[in-house]
Amino acid sequence: MRAARFHDRKDIRIEDIAEPELKPGHVSIDVAWCGICGTDLHEYLEGPIFVPPKGEPHPISGEEAPVTLGHEFSGTVAEVADDVKDLKTGQKVVVEPYIIGDDVKVELGVEYQLSENMNFIGLGGRGGGLSEKIVVERRWVHPIADHVELDHAALVEPLAVAHHAFVKSGASAGDVAVVGGAGPIGLLTAAVLKAEGLTVYVSELSEARKAKARETGVADEVFDPREVDVAEEVRKRTDGKGPDVGFECSSVPVVLDMLLDAVRPAGTIVNVSIWGFKPEVDMPKLVLKEISLVGTIGYAHDHPRVIELVEQGKIDLAPFITGRIGLDGLVDEGFDQLINNNEHHVKILVNPNT
Ligand SMILES: NC(=O)c1ccc[n+]([C@@H]2O[C@H](COP(=O)([O-])OP(=O)(O)OC[C@H]3O[C@@H](n4cnc5c(N)ncnc54)[C@H](O)[C@@H]3O)[C@@H](O)[C@H]2O)c1
Numbered sequence: 378m379r380a381a382r383f384h385d386r387k388d389i390r391i392e393d394i395a396e397p398e399l400k401p402g403h404v405s406i407d408v409a410w411c412g413i414c415g416t417d418l419h420e421y422l423e424g425p426i427f428v429p430p431k432g433e434p435h436p437i438s439g440e441e442a443p444v445t446l447g448h449e450f451s452g453t454v455a456e457v458a459d460d461v462k463d464l465k466t467g468q469k470v471v472v473e474p475y476i477i478g479d480d481v482k483v484e485l486g487v488e489y490q491l492s493e494n495m496n497f498i499g500l501g502g503r504g505g506g507l508s509e510k511i512v513v514e515r516r517w518v519h520p521i522a523d524h525v526e527l528d529h530a531a532l533v534e535p536l537a538v539a540h541h542a543f544v545k546s547g548a549s550a551g552d553v554a555v556v557g558g559a560g561p562i563g564l565l566t567a568a569v570l571k572a573e574g575l576t577v578y579v580s581e582l583s584e585a586r587k588a589k590a591r592e593t594g595v596a597d598e599v600f601d602p603r604e605v606d607v608a609e610e611v612r613k614r615t616d617g618k619g620p621d622v623g624f625e626c627s628s629v630p631v632v633l634d635m636l637l638d639a640v641r642p643a644g645t646i647v648n649v650s651i652w653g654f655k656p657e658v659d660m661p662k663l664v665l666k667e668i669s670l671v672g673t674i675g676y677a678h679d680h681p682r683v684i685e686l687v688e689q690g691k692i693d694l695a696p697f698i699t700g701r702i703g704l705d706g707l708v709d710e711g712f713d714q715l716i717n718n719n720e721h722h723v724k725i726l727v728n729p730n731t
């Protein structure tokens with residue numbers, strides 16, 4: 378079967394590899410669509426980061442470069458192992474793409490995203506969504522309703538990132554949020570917040586992304602920090618108080634400054650961004666306002682709720698898909714577009730069968 382394999386920085390190849398074998402406790406999936414994520418771009422430009430470099434196998438997967446890429450994918454069940462009784466062939470599914478130790482439990486209450494040596498399918502080994510087929514442990518396979526389109530379903534994974542950020546914020550319906558940066562993660566965070574009943578203000582520079590936040594209705598209002606003082610505008614709309622929660626989704630220090638300025642005393646800021654450097658944090662502001670600054674990584678127990686929101690039509694993922702390509706176009710029409718023409722794209726999906 379064909380697969381996109383990460384060999385090294387700037388070296389991704391479409392190759393023919395053996396089909397993965399079904400094992401006990403596992404499910405074989407025909408991949409329908411796989412999204413290209415900012416993390417994949419980081420691997421391509423600056424990696425290997427999550428990918429275990431050649432000669433340094435990952436402690437859990439035991440694999441090293443080259444590995445198959447792709448962690449945001451949907452598909453249909455091709456085959457299930459004899460001991461998997463609750464899934465059937467042809468059923469639509471998405472994957473929560475974790476590589477986590479066998480001894481780590483995934484029951485409610487366990488923060489398995491924080492377990493030692495955690496990595497992701499499609500980065501740290503165990504195949505990936507940028508291939509025709511993948512075999513995944515049952516515990517990471519989530520069924521989705523038949524009426525959900527498989528291209529939309531490929532966005533469930535980044536939507537789960539957004540949902541986890543919402544959970545970490547402690548916010549609830551009726552609260553006011555400000556989202557700094559409306560890339561795929563900021564837009565999907567805004568979508569979750571809106572679906573959960575919050576008022577959402579977005580700050581963004583790019584015309585296309587500002588328009589996307591407005592058109593989709595995920596933002597009540599969108600501000601451009603070059604035109605207005607975003608913190609001031611949001612304060613005006615909250616009786617001078619400021620929003621309850623802020624979400625850093627840009628990895629740009631001035632956005633973090635804006636959030637510390639905007640958020641109300643005793644409010645919460647969730648840092649979603651993965652930083653390539655150590656930003657300065659306005660600690661005097663944080664301490665005097667008793668702001669809680671919290672991190673969020675991946676997801677844990679978020680998929681069921683996110684799938685429910687999509688199945689019930691409370692979140693429409695279609696507008697966030699801005700391109701559909703085949704596997705051969707991965708670098709030219711996918712990675713290069715997202716790197717050089719990012720202004721016009723949110724999520725590009727790959728069909729590994731074409
Ligand atoms: N915590 C996690 O588990 C997790 C998971 C996935 C991605 N991420 C991280 O989330 C972050 C966002 O991801 P993305 O794919 O949306 O990135 P992105 O780069 O596409 O989006 C960032 C957005 O911020 C905007 N921006 C830049 N400067 C700004 C400013 N001064 N004011 C307002 N907006 C500004 C940009 O125009 C862009 O649209 C990245 O750091 C990514 O690595 C975290």
Ligand SMILES: [Zn+2]
Pocket residue numbers: 414415416448449535
């Ligand atoms: Zn991703």
